[in-house]
Amino acid sequence: MSLAERDQNVIWHPYTQMKTAALPIPIVRGEEALLFAENGKSYIDAVASWWVNLHGHAHPYIAQKVAEQLRTLEHVIFAGFTHPAAVTFAERLLQILPQGQSRIFYSDNGSTAVEVALKMAIQYWQNKGIPKRKIIAFRDSYHGDTFGAMAVSARSAFTAPFWSYLFEVCFIDVPIPGQEEETVKQLEAYAHGGDIAAFIYEPLVLGTAGMVMYSPSKLDQLLSICQQHDILTIADEVMTGFGRTGRTFASDYLQRKPDMLTLSKGLTGGTMALGATSCNEKIYEAFLSDDKHKTLFHGHSYTGNPVACAAGLASMDLLLQDETQQHIARISQRHAAFADQFRDKPKVLEARQQGTILAVEFEADGTSYFNKLGDTLYSFALEQGVILRPLGNIIYVIPPYCITDEQLDQVYLTIAGMQELITGQRYFDPPKQTTLHD
Numbered sequence: 184m185s186l187a188e189r190d191q192n193v194i195w196h197p198y199t200q201m202k203t204a205a206l207p208i209p210i211v212r213g214e215e216a217l218l219f220a221e222n223g224k225s226y227i228d229a230v231a232s233w234w235v236n237l238h239g240h241a242h243p244y245i246a247q248k249v250a251e252q253l254r255t256l257e258h259v260i261f262a263g264f265t266h267p268a269a270v271t272f273a274e275r276l277l278q279i280l281p282q283g284q285s286r287i288f289y290s291d292n293g294s295t296a297v298e299v300a301l302k303m304a305i306q307y308w309q310n311k312g313i314p315k316r317k318i319i320a321f322r323d324s325y326h327g328d329t330f331g332a333m334a335v336s337a338r339s340a341f342t343a344p345f346w347s348y349l350f351e352v353c354f355i356d357v358p359i360p361g362q363e364e365e366t367v368k369q370l371e372a373y374a375h376g377g378d379i380a381a382f383i384y385e386p387l388v389l390g391t392a393g394m395v396m397y398s399p400s401k402l403d404q405l406l407s408i409c410q411q412h413d414i415l416t417i418a419d420e421v422m423t424g425f426g427r428t429g430r431t432f433a434s435d436y437l438q439r440k441p442d443m444l445t446l447s448k449g450l451t452g453g454t455m456a457l458g459a460t461s462c463n464e465k466i467y468e469a470f471l472s473d474d475k476h477k478t479l480f481h482g483h484s485y486t487g488n489p490v491a492c493a494a495g496l497a498s499m500d501l502l503l504q505d506e507t508q509q510h511i512a513r514i515s516q517r518h519a520a521f522a523d524q525f526r527d528k529p530k531v532l533e534a535r536q537q538g539t540i541l542a543v544e545f546e547a548d549g550t551s552y553f554n555k556l557g558d559t560l561y562s563f564a565l566e567q568g569v570i571l572r573p574l575g576n577i578i579y580v581i582p583p584y585c586i587t588d589e590q591l592d593q594v595y596l597t598i599a600g601m602q603e604l605i606t607g608q609r610y611f612d613p614p615k616q617t618t619l620h621d
Contacts, residue, residue: 237449252492253490262486281444285461293458298481303443319381321355334349360397386434429515443463445460542578543579543598
């Protein structure tokens, strides 16, 4: 029996209709931007395995640091205890996070990082004796699959069975071009009510919405309104953090800084599960009291796991190297060149780019995750040896930073092949490779 067949007998996969899904592709090895299947075929991991992998698969430096930590301390309860990896990682995170962050609360993944931030925001006002309970979020946002994270995410087919269990949220439109002033008016209307606890947002890029992008200046305006009305702000940088937008954090493009940030995915370079929620001192001090009821009663069995923190420290070492920063700039430039050349092609609604994130939206019968075009394009890419997981009719590329120019060419040619598949004609030649200059 093959590995895929054995899998089918015992595994329930995420976001998968198990009755109709094809057998999963068994991956047995990874190296840099490539994944190798059981049959020997290689695939370019152009989506960084759900946006988590920064430096390539099975990176030897991260593996070394994880192995060293495993031989020293694999885990310790984090209530009443601490350890060097957690303290050092928090110290180093605070050095690179946007200005004003002063504390790190560890959890397990992006959804739990969001849960922690929401609980901090709601209890902050309760601890201060001020009745603020409502949350503002973007209408098409995605913040995770646990209940609090679902509540502040878009009401969609993904959350439909649970709508009656989700708390009420004030949704505003994403400030895309042409929509900016309406979004500002919507936020101001809610802000004047005086009962908003927090505004949670994906800065600059809404991932699951289809890599929807909007301007830093408009987000700065929204954050300014929140600060004027004493509304806490939560930047969900789970996807956008650690260089994805071209800078270390998307919030680095902004003048206004958030009260809290949520982190995961690239936090460990895609090596291990770990989440983190940072906050400023104002938030932290609201929980300091002789009254134990003002404690933040939240935690996980694996909070501050030493091995995950060691992976995070190793990933940060790599991220801050000049070579990695040059790779981020190179990928950003090549994505921009591709988008410029491709956006006016037939059947292409839009090609947009922010840092190392590229998205191409094809014409289809409605923009939807369930658009059948996505299944066709996904299968086509796999045939070309490229992993691209469409959001319906939207193709996106978020590669590991070690991806080569030759591999990027193969990814771009695959997307061009998708367009040829849709139109039946060839319109594209890949952009020439760019050379970075100081």
